[in-house]
Amino acid sequence: MHRTGLSLGIHQLEHTQPSSRLxxxxxxxxxxxxxxxxxxxxxxxxxxQHHQDLQIESITMNQFPHGWGRPRDDVYxxxxxxxxxxxQPITHTQRPIxxxxxxxxxxxxxGVIIAADNIASYGSLARYDNVERLxxxxxxxxxGAGGDISDMQYLHLLLDNLLIKEQYPAxxxxxxxxxxHTYISRVLYQRRNKFDPLWNSILTAGAxxxxxEPFLSYVDLxxxxxxxxxxxxxxxxxxxxxxxxxxVADEEAVSNLTQEDAQKLVEECMKVLWYRDARSGVKYSWAxxxxxGVTTGSKEIENQSWKFAEMIKGYGxxxx
Amino acid sequence: xxxxxxxxxxxxxVHPTTASQPRQHHWSPYTENGGCIxxxxxxxxxxxxxxxxxxxxxxxxxxxxxxxxxxxxGLILGVVGMSADGEELVRKVARKIDDYKRNHDKHITVAAAxxxxxxxxxxxxxxxxxxxxxxxxLDEEGVGAIYSYDYVGSFEREQSRAYGAxxxxxxPFLDNQINxxxxxxxxxxxxxxxxxxxxxxxxxxxxVKDAFTSAVERHIEVGDGLQLVTIVKGVRAEGExxxxxxxxxxxxxxxxxxxxxxxxxx
Amino acid sequence: MFRNNYDNDSVTFSPxxxxxxxxxxxxxxxxxxxxxxxxxxxxxxxxxxxxNAEELGSYQKxxxxxxxxxxxxxxxxxxxxxxxxxxxxxxxxxxxxxxxxPVPVARVVNAIADKAQVNTQHYGKRPYGVGLLIAGVDExxxxxxxxxxxxxxxxxxxxxxxxxxxxxRTYLERSFxxxxxxxxxxxxxxxxKALRDTLQQDRELTTENTSIAIVGIGExxxxxxxxxxxxxxxxxxxxxxxxxxxxRLDTAMDVGGGADDDDDELAGLLGxxxxxxxMDTTE
Numbered sequence: 001m002h003r004t005g006l007s008l009g010i011h012q013l014e015h016t017q018p019s020s021r022l023x024x025x026x027x028x029x030x031x032x033x034x035x036x037x038x039x040x041x042x043x044x045x046x047x048x049q050h051h052q053d054l055q056i057e058s059i060t061m062n063q064f065p066h067g068w069g070r071p072r073d074d075v076y077x078x079x080x081x082x083x084x085x086x087x088q089p090i091t092h093t094q095r096p097i098x099x100x101x102x103x104x105x106x107x108x109x110x111g112v113i114i115a116a117d118n119i120a121s122y123g124s125l126a127r128y129d130n131v132e133r134l135x136x137x138x139x140x141x142x143x144g145a146g147g148d149i150s151d152m153q154y155l156h157l158l159l160d161n162l163l164i165k166e167q168y169p170a171x172x173x174x175x176x177x178x179x180x181h182t183y184i185s186r187v188l189y190q191r192r193n194k195f196d197p198l199w200n201s202i203l204t205a206g207a208x209x210x211x212x213e214p215f216l217s218y219v220d221l222x223x224x225x226x227x228x229x230x231x232x233x234x235x236x237x238x239x240x241x242x243x244x245x246x247x248v249a250d251e252e253a254v255s256n257l258t259q260e261d262a263q264k265l266v267e268e269c270m271k272v273l274w275y276r277d278a279r280s281g282v283k284y285s286w287a288x289x290x291x292x293g294v295t296t297g298s299k300e301i302e303n304q305s306w307k308f309a310e311m312i313k314g315y316g317x318x319x320x
Numbered sequence: 321x322x323x324x325x326x327x328x329x330x331x332x333x334v335h336p337t338t339a340s341q342p343r344q345h346h347w348s349p350y351t352e353n354g355g356c357i358x359x360x361x362x363x364x365x366x367x368x369x370x371x372x373x374x375x376x377x378x379x380x381x382x383x384x385x386x387x388x389x390x391x392x393x394g395l396i397l398g399v400v401g402m403s404a405d406g407e408e409l410v411r412k413v414a415r416k417i418d419d420y421k422r423n424h425d426k427h428i429t430v431a432a433a434x435x436x437x438x439x440x441x442x443x444x445x446x447x448x449x450x451x452x453x454x455x456x457x458l459d460e461e462g463v464g465a466i467y468s469y470d471y472v473g474s475f476e477r478e479q480s481r482a483y484g485a486x487x488x489x490x491x492p493f494l495d496n497q498i499n500x501x502x503x504x505x506x507x508x509x510x511x512x513x514x515x516x517x518x519x520x521x522x523x524x525x526x527x528v529k530d531a532f533t534s535a536v537e538r539h540i541e542v543g544d545g546l547q548l549v550t551i552v553k554g555v556r557a558e559g560e561x562x563x564x565x566x567x568x569x570x571x572x573x574x575x576x577x578x579x580x581x582x583x584x585x586x
Numbered sequence: 587m588f589r590n591n592y593d594n595d596s597v598t599f600s601p602x603x604x605x606x607x608x609x610x611x612x613x614x615x616x617x618x619x620x621x622x623x624x625x626x627x628x629x630x631x632x633x634x635x636x637x638n639a640e641e642l643g644s645y646q647k648x649x650x651x652x653x654x655x656x657x658x659x660x661x662x663x664x665x666x667x668x669x670x671x672x673x674x675x676x677x678x679x680x681x682x683x684x685x686x687x688p689v690p691v692a693r694v695v696n697a698i699a700d701k702a703q704v705n706t707q708h709y710g711k712r713p714y715g716v717g718l719l720i721a722g723v724d725e726x727x728x729x730x731x732x733x734x735x736x737x738x739x740x741x742x743x744x745x746x747x748x749x750x751x752x753x754x755r756t757y758l759e760r761s762f763x764x765x766x767x768x769x770x771x772x773x774x775x776x777x778x779k780a781l782r783d784t785l786q787q788d789r790e791l792t793t794e795n796t797s798i799a800i801v802g803i804g805e806x807x808x809x810x811x812x813x814x815x816x817x818x819x820x821x822x823x824x825x826x827x828x829x830x831x832x833x834r835l836d837t838a839m840d841v842g843g844g845a846d847d848d849d850d851e852l853a854g855l856l857g858x859x860x861x862x863x864x865m866d867t868t869e
Contacts, residue, residue, distance in 0.1 A: 169696065171693070171726070172726045173724070173726065178686060183684055183685055186683070189408065192349050193349070193447075195347075195349060197347070197349075223404035223408075224351060224353065224381075224403055224404045225407070226385055228382040238379070241379075250383075415683075
C-alpha cells in the first residue's frame with residue numbers, strides 16, 4: 001500500500017481523512033471550505049510532532065515521476081473526477097413509448113393520397129385521440145409518420161426549421177417531396193449510425209407542380225428507403241398492402257387510377273385497419289397532393305359492421 | 321444477488337413478462353433486405369445483374385428496387401444485404417470516383433477503384449456496412465473485371481460471383497456453366513475436363529437469366545424483376561468527333577447499358 | 587512623392603470612401619486572360635482564353651467544372667480560384683447528398699460572395715484575387731453570374747472578365763439581344779467572337795489557347811479543350827470579322843489602367859437596354 005516508510009501520523013491521517021483531493025484543493029465547492037480548513041489544521045498539528053513543515057509537504061506529496069507534486073493517492077484517496085461529469089449519462093431511445101400506428105399512401109394518376117389515424121397509444125392504452133400525424137412541408141409535400149410520437153414531433157421541428165431556412169434566400173427554389181424525403185432519410189440514417197434512432201416509419205408523399213408526377217417514398221428508423229405505387233407502415237404493411245396492390249400493382253396501374261378511386265381505396269383500407277389493428281383509431285386525417293397543391297381533411301370510418309361473422313366466408317365453421 | 325438476473329437466461333427466447341423484472345430491448349442497427357446479385361466478367365465485357373425485389377422478413381417492400389448502380393467513370397457497383405448501408409456505400413464510392421476525376425483530370429481505373437472500395441469498407445471495420453458489393457468495369461486492356469468483397473473489405477478479382485440471398489443456389493450453377501466444373505469432353509469417360517473457353521456476352525446473358533429464374537423458384541426473397549447492367553467497349557457512334565478528349569474516355573473505354581426484364585412475382 | 591497611406595490593409599477606407607486592397611484585387615483580374623460567358627434560353631456557355639507563361643510550359647486552366655450542372659471560368663489568381671471552386675464543389679456535393687438536389691446556382695454564388703466579403707472586412711486577410719464567371723442550370727433555368735473579390739455578384743445575359751475584356755463586352759452589348767433564341771452552337775460562336783475581340787492584333791484563337799464549356803437544360807456541363815475546340819473554331823471561320831475587329835480595336839480597346847468605378851459597375855449587360863455605352867477608351 002505505501003511505497004516509502006511512513007510515520008504513524010500519516011496513517012492516522014489517512015484514516016481520519018480519506019476524503020477526496022478535491023477538498024484539499026479548495027475552490028470549486030463553497031460547501032467544502034469547512035473540511036478544507038479541518039484538513040489543514042489536522043495535518044499540520046498532527047505531523048509537526050515528528051516532522052518539519054517542509055517535510056510535511058514532501059511526504060503528502062507524490063514523489064513518483066508520473067505524478068510528482070500531486071497529492072498522494074494513498075494519503076488522500078484517489079482523485080475524484082466526478083465533478084467533471086456535469087452532464088447526465090448519454091441515453092438513447094431503446095424502444096418507442098407513445099406510438100402512432102399505420103400510415104397509408106397511394107399514388108394515382110395525378111397525385112398521391114396519404115392517410116393516418118389520430119391515435120397515439122401508450123402501450124395498449126389509447127393515450128391521445130387527437131394527434132395529427134400528417135405534416136405538410138412546403139407547398140407540395142406531406143409527411144406521415146408512424147412509430148414514436150415524440151421522435152415524430154422532433155422531426156417536425158427539424159422540418160419546420162428546414163423550411164424556414166429554405167425560404168431565407170427568397171428565390172424561386174423550393175423543396176419538394178423528393179428533396180424532403182432525401183433529407184428525412186439522411187437524418188434517420190445518421191441517427192441509426194449513432195445508435196440513437198428516431199423510432200419512426202415515415203411516408204413522404206408529393207406531386208411535382210410542373211409535371212404532376214406523383215411521388216411516394218418510405219423511410220424508417222434504420223434508414224431503409226423504398227418507393228412503390230402503394231406504401232403502408234406498421235400493421236398497414238400487412239393488412240392494407242395486399243388490398244392496395246390488388247388495385248395498384250405497378251406504375252401502369254397508377255396512371256389508370258383516378259383520384260376518386262384512390263380515395264375509396266384508402267377509405268376501405270383504413271376501415272380494415274380499424275377493424276383489425278387494435279392500436280388504430282376511428283378518426284383519421286388524409287391529404288391529397290396534386291400539382292395544384294395540398295388538400296387535407298379529417299374523416300371517420302363509415303358503414304361499420306360489427307355483426308357476428310358466422311355467415312361470412314372464411315370465419316367459423318361452414319359448409320361451403 | 322443483484323447481478324444474477326443480468327446473467328443470460330437459462331432458457332433461450334423466454335422474455336421476462338412482469339414489470340418487476342428489467343426488460344432488455346435489444347435494438348439492432350442492421351436489417352436484411354434480401355435480393356441477389358450476380359457478376360460475370362468476359363474478355364471484353366462485364367455483366368452485373370440483380371433482381372429488383374426488396375423485402376424485410378416476410379414482407380415485400382417493393383418490387384422495383386435497383387441493386388446495380390452506375391458509379392461513374394465507366395464503373396458499376398452491385399450491392400446486396402442491407403439496402404440502407406448499400407445505398408450509402410454507393411453514394412460514397414460514386415462521390416470518391418467523381419472527386420478522383422476532378423482532382424486528377426482523368427478517370428479512375430477499375431483496379432484503383434477496387435482498392436478504394438476496399439479502404440472504404442475497412443474504414444468501418446468495427447461498425448461494418450452490412451452489404452456485399454460487386455464492382456464491375458473494364459481494365460486498362462479493355463478486359464472485363466469483377467471485384468468481389470466481404471463486409472470489411474477483403475477483395476479479389478474474379479471471373480464470376482453471386483452474392484445475396486440466393487448466392488448458394490446460383491454459385492454451383494455458375495461453377496458448372498461458366499467454369500465448366502464437372503463437365504467432361506464427350507467420350508472421354510469423365511476423364512478429360514471440358515476445356516475452358518471465353519463465353520460471348522450473349523451466351524452469358526442467357527446464363528444470367530437462367531440463374532435468376534431458377535433462384536426465383538427456390539428462394540422467397542428473390543424475384544419480381546431482373547436488372548441487367550452491362551459494360552462493353554465503347555464503339556464510336558457515326559459522325560462522332562474523331563479527336564475525343566481524353567477526359568471523356570473512361571479508363572477501360574467502357575459504355576454502360578441497362579436492360580430491365582420480368583421475373584416471377586409470387 | 588505621393589504615397590498611398592490607405593492601402594496597407596483591406597479594412598481601412600480612404601478618405602474618398604475607397605478600399606484600395608479590394609480595388610487592387612480587381613486589378614489582379616485584369617492581369618488574367620479574358621473569359622466570356624453568355625446565356626440563351628436553354629444554355630449557358632463559357633469561352634475562355636488560356637495563356638501559357640512561357641513556351642515550355644503548359645497552358646493555365648481557365649474553366650473549372652464544379653458539378654454536372656455547374657462550372658466556372660476564371661480570370662486572375664488561379665490558386666484563389668481553386669479555393670473558391672473547391673468550396674463550391676463542397677456546397678454542391680452537400681446539396682446532392684442531403685437533398686438529392688443540384689445546388690441552385692444563385693445559392694452557391696451567394697455562398698462564395700459571403701466568403702469573399704469576409705476577407706474585405708477583417709484585418710490580416712486579403713481579398714481573393716480572382717474574378718469568376720459562373721455558369722449553371724437549375725430548376726429555374728440557365729444562369730450566368732459574375733463574381734468579384736469585393737463579394738459583389740451580379741447575374742448577366744453576357745459578361746466578360748480579364749485582360750482587354752472591354753472589347754468582348756462591347757461585342758456582347760451589341761449582340762446580346764439575339765442571344766435568348768440562338769442555338770447551342772451559335773451561342774458558343776458569339777462567345778468566340780467576343781473572346782476574339784480581346785486578342786492582341788497578332789494573336790489568334792487556336793485549339794491550344796481556347797477553352798469552352800457549355801451547360802444546358804437537361805444537358806450536363808461539357809468541356810471542350812484541345813482538338814475538340816476545332817469544330818467551334820471552324821464555325822468561327824474567317825467570316826470577314828477580322829477587318830471589323832481591327833477597326834474596333836482602334837476605338838474600343840480595353841486597357842487595364844485606372845479603375846473607373848462607376849463604369850465598372852455598369853459594365854456588361856445587367857438587363858435589356860441596361861448595358862453601358864462607352865467605356866474607357868484610353869490607350
